[in-house]
Amino acid sequence: MNPVEQLKALPKNHDFFIGIDSDGCVFDTMEVKQKECFCPNFIRHFGFQAASKYAREVWEFVNLYSKKRGCNRFLAVEAALDLIAQRHEFADRHIAIPPMTEMRAWITVENKLGNPTLSEKVRETNSAELKMLLAWSKEVNEWIEKTVHDVPPFPGFEDAVKKARQKADIIVVSQTPFEALDREWKENKLDGYVNFIAGQECGTKTEHLQYAAGGKYPPEKILMLGDAPGDQKAAQANGVLFFPIIPGHEEDSWARLGQEGLDRFFAGTFAGEYQKSLLEEFDKALPSTPPWQKKA
Numbered sequence: 001m002n003p004v005e006q007l008k009a010l011p012k013n014h015d016f017f018i019g020i021d022s023d024g025c026v027f028d029t030m031e032v033k034q035k036e037c038f039c040p041n042f043i044r045h046f047g048f049q050a051a052s053k054y055a056r057e058v059w060e061f062v063n064l065y066s067k068k069r070g071c072n073r074f075l076a077v078e079a080a081l082d083l084i085a086q087r088h089e090f091a092d093r094h095i096a097i098p099p100m101t102e103m104r105a106w107i108t109v110e111n112k113l114g115n116p117t118l119s120e121k122v123r124e125t126n127s128a129e130l131k132m133l134l135a136w137s138k139e140v141n142e143w144i145e146k147t148v149h150d151v152p153p154f155p156g157f158e159d160a161v162k163k164a165r166q167k168a169d170i171i172v173v174s175q176t177p178f179e180a181l182d183r184e185w186k187e188n189k190l191d192g193y194v195n196f197i198a199g200q201e202c203g204t205k206t207e208h209l210q211y212a213a214g215g216k217y218p219p220e221k222i223l224m225l226g227d228a229p230g231d232q233k234a235a236q237a238n239g240v241l242f243f244p245i246i247p248g249h250e251e252d253s254w255a256r257l258g259q260e261g262l263d264r265f266f267a268g269t270f271a272g273e274y275q276k277s278l279l280e281e282f283d284k285a286l287p288s289t290p291p292w293q294k295k296a
């Protein structure tokens with residue numbers, strides 16, 4: 001059975017369902033992955049060495065400190081290149097910005113944005129641009145494997161998940177490759193808390209929730225947990241509830257979920273005012289305009 005079919009066939013053992021994002025939500029891995037693995041390889045593969053300071057600023061804004069935080073890596077490339085194209089520092093240095101026309105076409109039609117589908121596309125097209133993109137993506141994975149170790153879950157996660165699993169079926173909903181997720185959850189002995197780990201190979205986060213929970217649980221008994229607007233969108237697209245793990249305040253968020261959020265979810269008092277106040281707080285946590293544009 002392929003992973004999507006496995007996800008669709010997950011048995012329902014409880015009345016409630018919870019989907020949990022992994023990077024930046026359960027594990028404090030966003031900074032080390034983005035700053036030490038994604039960004040240096042983005043600068044090198046895309047040829048931004050001569051403006052590395054600005055390329056780094058853009059990459060970190062998109063992936064850590066903006067409303068795009070946590071988006072799929074290929075969508076992040078598109079967003080970063082669009083911001084780079086608007087910055088004079090690159091034109092001033094006569095740096096060619098790769099147009100990535102074929103990547104832009106691919107990301108609009110492909111839902112399983114990952115190395116397996118990209119490799120297939122490279123075989124099909126023999127495109128130099130897609131080959132470069134794949135080389136970048138593969139090298140990022142290699143660096144993550146070498147670099148990201150011994151990062152435990154946020155304090156408060158285990159207490160909350162222990163409480164959650166008494167009444168809910170739980171899966172990981174992530175845009176990270178499965179092999180990295182599997183390694184991280186097993187390394188921390190957390191894999192026993194979840195029924196399934198869905199990575200980028202299983203489609204978008206919206207699809208993960210739809211495949212695993214859609215039609216099996218009523219929407220008010222489905223909760224998504226995440227640290228990024230993409231997680232919130234996946235919840236909204238499925239008409240289900242969302243609890244934000246707020247970037248910079250993750251420990252407080254997990255404590256709040258364990259002490260208050262889960263009780264409300266199980267008691268049916270989560271929707272409405274409580275949900276609204278959580279979303280308002282989350283909206284304030286991440287900007288959509290880059291700081292260098294505000295200065296201008």
Ligand SMILES: [Mg+2]
Pocket residue numbers: 021022023024025070226227228
């Ligand atoms: Mg995340």
